[in-house]
Amino acid sequence: MALLPYGVVSRYDLSRDDVARLLAGQPSYRVTQVWDALYQRGDEPEEMTALPKGVRAELASAEEFGAALTPVVESVSDNGSTVKWLWSLADGARVETVLMHYPQRTTVCVSTQAGCAMACGFCATGQAGFERNLSVGEIVEQVVRAGRLARAGGRRLSNVVFMGMGEPLANYDRTWGAVQRLHDDVGLSARHITVSTVGVVPGIRRLAGEALPVNLAVSLHAANDSLRDSLVPLNRRYPLAVLLEACRVYLTAKGRRLSFEWALIDGVNDRPSDADELAELARPLGAHVNLIPLNPTPGFLTRGTPAAGVRAFRDRLVALRVNATVRRNRGAEIDAACGQLAAPSVSATVRPPSRLEDIGTRRV
Numbered sequence: 499m500a501l502l503p504y505g506v507v508s509r510y511d512l513s514r515d516d517v518a519r520l521l522a523g524q525p526s527y528r529v530t531q532v533w534d535a536l537y538q539r540g541d542e543p544e545e546m547t548a549l550p551k552g553v554r555a556e557l558a559s560a561e562e563f564g565a566a567l568t569p570v571v572e573s574v575s576d577n578g579s580t581v582k583w584l585w586s587l588a589d590g591a592r593v594e595t596v597l598m599h600y601p602q603r604t605t606v607c608v609s610t611q612a613g614c615a616m617a618c619g620f621c622a623t624g625q626a627g628f629e630r631n632l633s634v635g636e637i638v639e640q641v642v643r644a645g646r647l648a649r650a651g652g653r654r655l656s657n658v659v660f661m662g663m664g665e666p667l668a669n670y671d672r673t674w675g676a677v678q679r680l681h682d683d684v685g686l687s688a689r690h691i692t693v694s695t696v697g698v699v700p701g702i703r704r705l706a707g708e709a710l711p712v713n714l715a716v717s718l719h720a721a722n723d724s725l726r727d728s729l730v731p732l733n734r735r736y737p738l739a740v741l742l743e744a745c746r747v748y749l750t751a752k753g754r755r756l757s758f759e760w761a762l763i764d765g766v767n768d769r770p771s772d773a774d775e776l777a778e779l780a781r782p783l784g785a786h787v788n789l790i791p792l793n794p795t796p797g798f799l800t801r802g803t804p805a806a807g808v809r810a811f812r813d814r815l816v817a818l819r820v821n822a823t824v825r826r827n828r829g830a831e832i833d834a835a836c837g838q839l840a841a842p843s844v845s846a847t848v849r850p851p852s853r854l855e856d857i858g859t860r861r862v
C-alpha cells in the first residue's frame with residue numbers, strides 16, 4: 499500500500515481499493531460492508547458484525563486499519579449539549595473537536611491543522627503556532643467519532659463546520675478530500691457543510707470551481723485594511739478589496755449564503771463606525787454577519803465587548819439592513835469556544851468516564 503500522508507495511519511485515509519486489498523480473498527461485497535460500517539456507523543473492527551469473526555480480527559490487527567485519534571480528554575458542558583475532545587495523533591500532535599447539540603441540529607466543529615500559521619493575535623490556536631496539516635482521514639475521523647456519540651444519545655449529526663484548529667484553505671487538498679468523503683460516504687449534504695477561512699484568497703477561488711456548493715464563512719473582524727492588518731496578519735497579503743472580490747466570485751459561482759464572522763473586541767472593532775463600515779461591505783454581498791463576543795485567550799489582553807455593546811452593535815447593523823446574529827457562546831467553561839481551542843483548560847473539572855450530562859472533563 500502507498501505510504502499514507504505524513505506517515506499517519508487512519509482507516510479513514512484508505513480508499514475503497516485499499517480496503518479491497520486488505521480484504522484480499524474475501525467476496526467483493528465485504529468491501530461495501532466495511533465501507534458502510536466505517537462511514538455510516540463509525541464501527542470499530544470488532545463491531546463489524548456483518549463480517550466473520552476472523553475477518554474482524556484481521557482488520558483489528560492490520561496496521562493500516564488503525565484509528566488516528568486517541569482521546570486524551572473529553573469535556574462536557576452546557577448540560578451535556580457541548581462536548582469537546584482533545585485528541586492525540588499518531589505522532590503526538592494534538593487537535594480538538596467540538597460537538598454541539600441545538601434544538602434543531604447537531605453540529606461538529608472540526609480541526610484541519612495541528613496549530614495554525616495565520617497568527618491572529620486574539621486566537622488561542624494562532625498564538626500557539628503551526629505544527630502540521632491533518633490528513634483527510636484525521637479530519638473525517640473527527641466527524642465520524644462525533645457522529646457516533648451523537649447517535650448514542652439519540653441524535654443525528656447534521657452539520658459540519660470547518661472552524662476548529664487551523665486554516666482549512668491552507669490545507670486545501672486534504673480539507674477538500676474530507677468534504678468529499680463527508681458528502682459521498684457519510685451522506686451529508688453540501689449545504690450542511692461550512693468552510694471557514696481567515697481570507698486565503700486562492701483557496702476561495704479554488705472552492706468556487708468545485709462541484710459541491712459548501713457554505714463559505716469568512717473571518718472578517720475588521721472592515722478597513724489598517725485595522726484588519728493588525729488583527730489578521732494575512733490581510734497584508736490579501737487586502738479587503740481582493741478578499742471581497744473573491745467572495746463575490748464564490749457567491750456568483752455557488753449561490754450560497756456567505757457569512758462574515760466578527761469577534762467583537764472591546765474598543766477595537768465594536769464602535770458605531772465599525773458597524774457602519776461593515777454594513778457597507780456586507781450589504782452588497784447579502785452577507786450574514788455572525789457576531790462572536792471575543793472569548794478570552796492567554797495571549798491577548800483586550801477583553802470582549804460586554805453584552806450591552808454586542809446588542810448595540812447588532813442593532814446598528816440590523817438598522818443598516820444587514821442580517822446579523824450573535825453566536826451563542828458554547829463551551830466557554832471548557833475552553834471549547836471559538837478561538838479558545840488549544841488554550842490551557844483552567845476551569846473544567848476531571849470526572850470519571852461514565853456519564854456525560856454535566857460540566858466535566860475526563861481523562862481517557
Ligand code: SAH
Binds near residue numbers: 663
Ligand atoms: N482559520 C479559520 C478557521 C477557524 S474558525 C478562520 O479563521 O476562519 C475559528 C473562528 O473563531 C474564526 O471566526 C475566528 O476568527 C474566531 N475566533 C478566533 N479567536 C477568537 C476569540 N478569542 N474569540 C472569539 N472568536 C474567535
